[in-house]
Amino acid sequence: MRDRSKEILKTAVEDFIKTGKPITSESLYDAYDFGIRPAMIRRELNDLSEDGYFYQNHPSGGRFPSDKAYKFLVGEILKDGFKANYPEADFRNYVMKFLKGEVNSFIEDISGELKMLSVGYGSKNNEVWTSGLYDLLYGLDVEDKEELVGVVRDFEMIPRKIKSAFEEDSENWPKVFIGKNPFVRSRDISVVADCLKINDDVFFILAIGPKRMDYAKPLGLFEMLNESIKK
Numbered sequence: 001m002r003d004r005s006k007e008i009l010k011t012a013v014e015d016f017i018k019t020g021k022p023i024t025s026e027s028l029y030d031a032y033d034f035g036i037r038p039a040m041i042r043r044e045l046n047d048l049s050e051d052g053y054f055y056q057n058h059p060s061g062g063r064f065p066s067d068k069a070y071k072f073l074v075g076e077i078l079k080d081g082f083k084a085n086y087p088e089a090d091f092r093n094y095v096m097k098f099l100k101g102e103v104n105s106f107i108e109d110i111s112g113e114l115k116m117l118s119v120g121y122g123s124k125n126n127e128v129w130t131s132g133l134y135d136l137l138y139g140l141d142v143e144d145k146e147e148l149v150g151v152v153r154d155f156e157m158i159p160r161k162i163k164s165a166f167e168e169d170s171e172n173w174p175k176v177f178i179g180k181n182p183f184v185r186s187r188d189i190s191v192v193a194d195c196l197k198i199n200d201d202v203f204f205i206l207a208i209g210p211k212r213m214d215y216a217k218p219l220g221l222f223e224m225l226n227e228s229i230k231k
Helices: 003-019 025-031 038-050 067-080 088-099 103-114 133-139 145-168 216-230
Strands: 054-056 063-065 117-122 127-131 175-178 189-198 201-210
Touching: 003 025, 003 038, 003 063, 003 067, 025 038, 038 054, 063 067, 067 175, 067 216, 088 103, 088 189, 088 216, 103 117, 103 127, 103 201, 103 216, 117 133, 117 145, 127 145, 133 145, 133 201, 145 201, 189 216, 201 216
Parallel strands: none
Antiparallel strands: 054 063, 117 127, 117 201, 175 189, 189 201
16 A cells, blocks of 8 residues: 555544544545645545445445554554553552552543443453443444443453453454454444553453544553553
């Protein structure tokens, strides 16, 4: 893919995450400087759509990112590196709670920081902590009541699913699940997962939110947690 196409793709997905508005060549031209006119941006969007990165609900309407586009964005974030800026005092408090074993409060703090459903799993004692179901449901762009009921039902099954999911694959962290994932059936939900190693225990932490989430935020927070715990 050409550099310009990558720039337009990455920017378009980030803009959709931020605004929730359908992507158009005119809106991208007005907000960003790619050095080309709207007609050329439209041509780029057409080519990217043919490659499966965008879809349209109506032929004349704006475009929406596909799972492939979100995965491209996450790949760019992981490749370029990511850092999150959190208040030092707050972050130090999170780490101290975790190190002192105040895991329930720690997960509540992480959920409050990310405004997502947060889940912790201690492999040594096979314990699961959760917080933030309200934030997950509130953030979903879903109007179907049955789908919301399904999300709640899957939430109740997470303690059972999380153990088997991490037993099957305990390497290559962090992991980002977009669309299909082992925890919930809704394809409108994404999961960012990482592991924190302390002494002889491995602690898995998940941020579960809408597909239109700011992926750099949980990735950056989890990276900072890992760096602090290793010190």
